[in-house]
Amino acid sequence: MFGYEPEGWRINRVENRAALHSPAALERAKQTGQILEGRAVLCDSRHNLMVDLGCMQGMIPREEGALGIREGTVRDIALLSRVNRPVCFTVTGFSGEGSNSTALLSRRAAQEACWQNYLSHLVPGDVLDARVTHLESFGAFADIGCGVVALMPIDTISVSRIDHPRERFSTGMDIRAVVRSIEGRRVTLTQRELLGTWEENAAHFHSGETVGGIIRSVEPYGIFVELAPNLAGLAECRENVSSSQQASVYIKSILPARMKVKLVIIDTFENTQKPKPPHYYFTDSHMDRFLYSPPTCSRVIETVFTEKNE
Incomplete structure (x- = not known):
């Protein structure tokens, strides 16, 4: 939603720059409760954030730095890590005079407004914009509005399994995500439902072609190669052959009824590619269900979103 990105x-944005243009403009922003954004340039010894x-x-x-800081449910690293990055806020007041004047700001208030007016209305299946904030072995954390962070578990990032979210994302990458729960x-959050069905992805490949891929796992019965x-x-x-290597592979056959692609590895080499922005097949704002498997396949892989929020 515009205003809670x-x-x-x-x-x-023009309206943000205009509100930061003068003390009078900041006063008007204070009166209207407008959410603004500036760059944090310092976190002092008391963990107050200074904003340009x-x-x-x-x-x-400090206690206005984020939801949860005051209650102790969010650690102060959430403040320290914002230095040299944009932060959102509302203007709550002013102290000092003239050249010594300081605007008092609240990031917490901006996040609370974001939650009350936007995030609290979300239901499973809603699709939203997000920005990756940091990566852990178990998943990716993403800002879903005004610095409010949500988790995308590693198994929801794609159908093809990965060892670490850094294989898909980089910090600061803008992505789309579906509310899982x-x-x-x-x-x-989840993303795999936006990356296309088996048939949509398989349509880009044809038997007899030699294409690029990534080795995902080496098993006694064969080697799984990610094509997308x-x-x-x-x-x-x-x-x-080892996991995470790049490969050139020959496509022997594509079998929708069995949801299989048979390959022959031509060559392998070290993977030096950096994550690319995801390509999304689904572009609407909400999905109720996602059927990954082809209609002719007896094996059903499906996600059904329910609107029950616990």
Whole structure:
């Protein structure tokens, strides 16, 4: 929703720059409760964030730095990690006079407004914009509005399995995500449903072609090779092949009824590719269900979203 996007989206907008242009403009923003954005330039010894507003200095007191800081449910690293990055806020007041004037800001208030007016209305299946904030072995964390962070577990990032989210994402990458579940104020995300069905992905490949892929796992019965984030094929066993290598593979056959792609590995080499922005097949704002498997396949892989928020 416009006005509640991930941090960094509004900092260069005309209306944001105009509100930071002068003390009078900041006062008007205070009166209207407008959510603004500036760059945090310092976190002092008391963990107050100093923000460059252009016309004056701004300060976000520690307890106003994020939802959960005051209650102790969010650690102060959430504040320290914002230095040299955009932060959203509302203006709550001013202290000092003239050149010594400081605008008092609240990131917490901006996040609370985002939750009350936007995030609390989300239901499973809603599709939203997000920005990757950091990566862990178990999943990717993403800003879904005004610095409010949600988790995308590693097994929901794509149908093709990966060892670490850094194989798909980089910090700061803008992505789309589906709301998987909401428990209280904890939002869990998924992306695999946006990356296309088996048939949509397989349509880009044809028998007899030699294409690029990534080795995902080496098993006694064969080698799984990713052709796209939501499509993998099985190659015959071959020596000196290891997971995460790039590969050139020959496509022997594509079998929709069995949801299989049979491959032959031509060559393998070290993977030096950096994550690319995802390609999304689904572009609407909500989905009720996602059927990955082809209609002719007896094996059904499906996601059904329910609107029950716990």
